[in-house]
Amino acid sequence: MFVPHTEGQKKEMLRTIGVRSFDDLLEGLPKDLIRPPLDLPGSMSEMELVRHMEELAKRDHLAQSYLGAGAYEHFVPTSVWALALRGEFSTAYTPYQAEASQGTLQSIFEFQSMVCNLFEMEAANASLYDGASAAAEACLMAAKHTGRSEVLVPDTVHPQTRQVIETYLKHSGVRLNVLPCRGGVLEPSTVKKVLGAGTAALLVQNPNFFGCLEIHVHELSKLVHEAGALLIASSYPVALGMIVPPGEYGADIAVAEGQPLGLPLGYGGPYVGLFACKMDLIRKTPGRIVGQTVDQEGKRAFVLTLQAREQHIRREKATSNICTNQALCALASTIHMSLLGKEGLRRLADLNFQKAHYLAGELEKRGFPRTFDRPFFNEFAVKCPVPPDRIEELLAREGVLAGLPLGRYFPALKDSLLICVTEIKTRGDMDAFVGLLENVCR
């Protein structure tokens, strides 16, 4: 498929090459292994493929979902992907030849600028794979920068993020110390107990995995810095339209799962890891960075820069093994951020907050009290009179995903269901959801 040569042309090309048959070009390959039989089907036409894929997609159609837990269902304006999937963006490579890649480079520069402004941080890179690997890279960077060997991560950080950090840190000589938290937030006293001269960094997620705001971030930041360690803050980008950005409480490195900014849920990916830091850390940053410069005629232009950090130059001494960023996802996010604008983000955050607080209030009235009495943004845990696994199963029959049964990650919270509400839910949706929950718990 997609081969333009006619049989006649192929013969002529072989003649130009100077071989009699195609197989003469395979002389170096082990003859006994060439062209193995393959137990695979033949090709489909585009028409057949479309029908096949639509059938597969339809199979899991659901009406509504209240699942959040690290991946959020926000409305994505049509323009976002209409622009991002233009072939000029999607079928270009990493912008090595800057003169022929200014579109990609300028959009990344805009992305870096918007990420800095979102976090109130000084510098940002061109993105990493996802929020989890961004957090892991931040831990490694903090350890290298401080020369220390322990990273503190409270269990209010997403369990799957913690798993990725564990994988990345396992052989790096950096120890991961998971801090158990009670009451839904990280208490300064918990950190004080373990903070010391060996602590490279503390990672906080705000709002955290339970949806609670980490109410002590300012104090935690002070504690960590007094001990000479770094603060790594993980955020939910939409929440930053309302809650304090990491730069304001002194985070040295800010990371986030960028999916809520224009990327579909898509069963987990591709997403985009946002990564920003203080300017004095920039030369230790993993991944691509775009900078502004001029061309030989003095015209403003953009280029990949600070490449002395990277694997293609530094090989085993690079700051990370990462090559690509998630350029197309970063582009979609950039477009989404432009469409929202300054006021749009604030209003979007407010809508999320309003709807979630309405649902939490209604549930409370019907006998589903919140598990943690803490300030929250658009996600919260409620205690259920019936095992949440059972609720999930029963509501799925009605075409509704009820949320995440927390017992899957925290056995002590086996009665709790983590519920997320975004701007896409109407009051009617939520009233119906409360009715369904009441029904199955009766």
Add this chain to the structure above:
Amino acid sequence: MPITGDRKIVEELIFEQSVSGRAGIPLPSSDVPRTEPETSIPSALRRRAPADWPEVSEPQVIRHYTRLSQLNYCIDTHFYPLGSCTMKHNPKVNDRMAMLPDFSALHPLRPHELSQGVLEILYEVERWLRELCGMDAFTLQPSAGAQGELTGILVARAYHESRGEKRTKVLIPDSAHGTNPASAATAGLEAVTVRSRPDGQVDLDDLRAKLGSDTALFMMTIPGTLGVFEPQVREIVDLVHRAGALMYMDGANLNALIGLLRPGDLGVDVLHVNVHKTFSTPHGGGGPGAGPVGVKKALEPFLPVPRVVKEGHVYRRNLDYPSSIGKVHGFQGNVGILIRTYCYMRLQGAEGFREMSENAILAANYLRAKLAPLFPKMPKGPFMHEVVVSGEGAFANGVRTLDAAKRLLDYGFYAPTVYFPSIVHEAMMIEPTENESRETLDDFAAAMAAIVEESLTTPEKVKTAPHTTPVRRLDEVKAAREPILRYRRD
């Protein structure tokens, strides 16, 4: 090309088009009774000033990003002969299928009973990869080739450790991509360089001398970065296995092998695949990709979780692999990219992959023949997926490979990969893929001949190229010395 009133600016930044109070997209008003955030969130935890994002209208956004897109060269507009990057045709139907609303809406933590369609796709992608590569098991979790490398090395390391062996070294030829040693270092292992002979083949004496009871892996790109299939590969695999080490194959150049030869049949124990190369998923200007890792049976228990399994007619995400290295992605990988991969597999079919590889090889060797009169140090070949030439002796008057690469942009071609592999002086890696027509290849060779001629007659023209792109050569030193990494309002 869009040039604004200011001749020093090609396209204003979106920030520079911002007008205070302007809004892009309307949001619905709230339909629930209002809760004042102040009542529950203390002021120290609230944002004081909104994020300084641009304030622009939707039409402005559309025009701005459309104009930016027009500043790029891409496969859809140009021959993009970037060696080892396999810039091949990206079928549009694959994008459309991956963005079907019912796929887009799938939350990654959905119960498996409600994810059967997508799980079937992931299961099938693994099956196709197993069959095409001759491996026993795959993980689809890594987000890109580099993360695939890291995953593969971690899996190999866990395998050795499970057998009570402490193997700390990863042997890597000097012709390898820089990611190989960087990934070894990230996995906490020591990268040791193995020399290549002048013809680019692995120096077996050096390999023998360095292989030992402390060798965890030998990492080799097959076909190699010189575009050639290493004829000693079986001997190498044998040496590696006899030392108790594992054979790792970097699958970056698989586009000339799929359907023709299965790496597993060669004795490869671990490999990663870059689906944005061989399996046509869009490069996206630098990601997202996906870097599936395949292993032989003995290494399967160490693959990342969750794994997709089929029980009867039901697909499930299985977490129960106690020896697993854990997770490398927040969820289960770049599924949207893997859906595109699946579409490409179904479009090609078994026979299509063979045809694909054969025509990639045909094109590379045809280009070699067309370019041979221009490059005195042209290797004999035959080549696999790409042809690697040295600019030395080809260009006159001090014109270098970089200059020729920039000049190609003026002729309407993206530049080949240059100065890699480093073992070839003034290297140019040219990968035509199976998609480029003979006419395009002829045009490319003619452009190269014209540049050789220009180096004799008008060398300054080549040395100051490109002349026709939206911007000319950039001051990269300035960019690194005085980093401006973001827009700031004056």
